[in-house]
Amino acid sequence: MNTKTGVGSLLLISTVMSVSAQRTTARNSQASGKRDVGIAIVQAKYQAPAGTGPSGFIKSQAAAGTAVLPDTSAINATAHSPSDSVTVQLQSSFPPPGSITEDVPLDAIGASLLTLGNGVRVILKPTKFQPGQVIFHAFSPGGSSLYDDNNYQSASHASDFINRSGLANLDASQFSRFMEGSQLEVNTYIEERMEGLAGHNATSEMEKALQLIHLSFTSPRKDTAVFRETLNQYHLVLEEAQRNAMSSFNDSASAWLWNYNPRRSRLTPAKVNQLNLDRMFKIYNDRFGDASDFVFVFVGNFDKATIRPLLENYLGSLPGTGRQETPRDYAVRIPPGRIRK
Numbered sequence: 001m002n003t004k005t006g007v008g009s010l011l012l013i014s015t016v017m018s019v020s021a022q023r024t025t026a027r028n029s030q031a032s033g034k035r036d037v038g039i040a041i042v043q044a045k046y047q048a049p050a051g052t053g054p055s056g057f058i059k060s061q062a063a064a065g066t067a068v069l070p071d072t073s074a075i076n077a078t079a080h081s082p083s084d085s086v087t088v089q090l091q092s093s094f095p096p097p098g099s100i101t102e103d104v105p106l107d108a109i110g111a112s113l114l115t116l117g118n119g120v121r122v123i124l125k126p127t128k129f130q131p132g133q134v135i136f137h138a139f140s141p142g143g144s145s146l147y148d149d150n151n152y153q154s155a156s157h158a159s160d161f162i163n164r165s166g167l168a169n170l171d172a173s174q175f176s177r178f179m180e181g182s183q184l185e186v187n188t189y190i191e192e193r194m195e196g197l198a199g200h201n202a203t204s205e206m207e208k209a210l211q212l213i214h215l216s217f218t219s220p221r222k223d224t225a226v227f228r229e230t231l232n233q234y235h236l237v238l239e240e241a242q243r244n245a246m247s248s249f250n251d252s253a254s255a256w257l258w259n260y261n262p263r264r265s266r267l268t269p270a271k272v273n274q275l276n277l278d279r280m281f282k283i284y285n286d287r288f289g290d291a292s293d294f295v296f297v298f299v300g301n302f303d304k305a306t307i308r309p310l311l312e313n314y315l316g317s318l319p320g321t322g323r324q325e326t327p328r329d330y331a332v333r334i335p336p337g338r339i340r341k
Contacts, residue, residue: 098316118320119292125299132203134300139196145328158280159188165223186212193327195287210314217288222281234272261332292320
């Protein structure tokens with residue numbers, strides 16, 4: 001491997017892990033800070049245990065604790081209440097595993113670049129900085145830039161609504177019980193120029209994390225009740241913001257700087273009304289329906305020989321058609337010179 005490749009790989013991992021810390025949007029979160037609104041929007045997906053978790057695109061607090069590693073055919077968790085015991089099972093039959101077709105050492109940074117048969121690329125960087133912890137991030141070019149202005153709001157908010165609607169056969173409440181006691185997060189996002197997912201897990205939860213990653217691509221849920229409740233929350237927050245002088249000033253300044261471009265202006269009640277659940281679900285499936293141009297990065301306390309077959313099982317079996325996309329540039333720029341209003 002030449003020096004240019006080594007430096008490029010190092011920059012890639014550094015950038016990805018920095019973005020990962022900023023982008024993580026928690027499935028198991030209670031409060032969020034949406035930048036479009038400017039003040040907190042209550043994340044109503046479900047009540048999470050108090051604990052840890054990095055801030056993200058919708059800033060959140062993650063569940064803390066430990067979880068039992070499940071088998072490969074089903075993920076099981078049991079939640080106990082004073083009156084009863086409820087078993088929540090997330091079941092899914094996974095496709096046949098793929099295979100690793102290439103393994104390139106990145107010796108300069110102590111990492112490896114794996115390529116799977118479906119086109120998915122994986123960078124592995126084992127470390128012992130945080131014993132028992134693994135951080136991961138995945139990204140693909142495209143994002144909301146690939147949708148016109150009429151669909152921009154649904155595209156940019158799609159993952160927010162999908163993330164709080166549960167996963168596979170579990171609704172939000174059931175998924176909350178399933179995740180109790182776990183250190184694991186898997187959270188998807190769609191931003192202007194890319195889509196992806198981010199999260200972290202205990203080393204003992206590595207297989208469970210990869211199962212949830214797989215299901216985030218293949219088995220998202222849409223929930224009409226969650227959609228309606230979230231819309232109501234957005235409207236309540238925006239009503240409060242309209243009574244805030246600083247919020248009004250920031251809205252006006254943003255509009256001036258970006259020449260009133262709808263892709264840079266603040267969220268408004270009219271924009272909230274543009275959100276369409278069916279359209280968001282379709283866009284989400286479009287963004288995550290083909291994994292062939294995704295790059296995954298795993299950094300943390302794991303053994304490469306142990307994780308390789310798991311990658312083949314759960315990432316190698318993701319759908320991939322060889323799609324290659326380039327984000328669209330709408331030439332949204334801050335006007336040159338002094339702006340007077």
